[in-house]
Amino acid sequence: MQLRHHMIPTICxxxxxxxxGALAAAQAGNTGPNxxxxxxxxxxxxxxxxxxxxxxxxxxxxxxAPEFTLKDAAGNTYRLSxxxxxxxxxxxxxxDCPVCRRVSKTGVVGNMAAQLKQMDPNVAHLAINSTHYMxxxxxAKYYSSHKIDAPVLSDKDGTVGRMYGxxxxxxxxxxxxxGVLRYSGAIDDDRGGSMGNGATNYVANAVxxxxxxxxxxxxxxxxxGCSVKYAKGQGQGKGRGKGRGQGANNRGGGYGNTR
Numbered sequence: 637m638q639l640r641h642h643m644i645p646t647i648c649x650x651x652x653x654x655x656x657g658a659l660a661a662a663q664a665g666n667t668g669p670n671x672x673x674x675x676x677x678x679x680x681x682x683x684x685x686x687x688x689x690x691x692x693x694x695x696x697x698x699x700x701a702p703e704f705t706l707k708d709a710a711g712n713t714y715r716l717s718x719x720x721x722x723x724x725x726x727x728x729x730x731x732d733c734p735v736c737r738r739v740s741k742t743g744v745v746g747n748m749a750a751q752l753k754q755m756d757p758n759v760a761h762l763a764i765n766s767t768h769y770m771x772x773x774x775x776a777k778y779y780s781s782h783k784i785d786a787p788v789l790s791d792k793d794g795t796v797g798r799m800y801g802x803x804x805x806x807x808x809x810x811x812x813x814x815g816v817l818r819y820s821g822a823i824d825d826d827r828g829g830s831m832g833n834g835a836t837n838y839v840a841n842a843v844x845x846x847x848x849x850x851x852x853x854x855x856x857x858x859x860x861g862c863s864v865k866y867a868k869g870q871g872q873g874k875g876r877g878k879g880r881g882q883g884a885n886n887r888g889g890g891y892g893n894t895r
Contacts, residue, residue: 695800697855701817704796706789709776724760730767730805731778733862740782751840763788766797768867794866804861810842821857
């Protein structure tokens with residue numbers, strides 16, 4: 637009994653010393669990864685799954701515009717990177733879309749192109765046709781018939797259209813001289829085609845502001861027109877559907893519905 641009486645204080649002292657050592661180690665800092673800042677692979681870093689290294693770029697305002705390579709009806713190759721140092725305007729088209737035909741026939745596109753060249757002869761205007769059932773020559777004939785001087789590039793599989801999020805024909809994008817996307821949306825604020833010269837051309841407005849060193853405003857509007865006719869299961873719109881787009885002139889995403 638006397639031996640046990642002397643052992644109890646010794647055991648208590650050992651426990652206290654052990655606890656003190658553990659506390660000191662904790663105060664010295666945790667050298668292992670912080671569980672709250674560990675991704676799903678177990679490595680330190682931002683929480684969440686690691687991004688796919690080969691994931692395609694998407695078009696976002698204020699970020700570099702996705703690179704692409706397309707050909708025209710004559711087989712000429714066009715790369716976005718070839719236009720570095722120049723403002724680039726991309727316009728999605730579909731010769732079967734009545735809204736596209738209207739903005740071409742009434743001179744909206746032609747007048748816009750003339751304004752762009754007047755402001756800066758180096759502005760590049762490229763039309764892109766992502767209509768899945770059309771051949772490269774269809775777009776070229778369409779622009780030629782309306783005397784619009786711009787190459788029409790074929791994106792029959794819809795790769796570039798989906799990458800840019802092109803939703804309607806027309807849907808326009810403006811890229812600055814550094815290759816950064818600065819505008820996405822409608823060609824103007826006249827979706828009904830009744831305003832004539834009183835309409836505001838958003839694309840010309842964006843280019844004018846870029847050349848003046850100003851921030852583009854608005855930098856995004858809701859495009860109107862026919863839905864882009866991507867191949868079935870690859871995007872918005874199927875088949876040869878035609879119709880006038882229902883759009884709005886407010887900021888934000890969205891696309892014209894066909895009927």
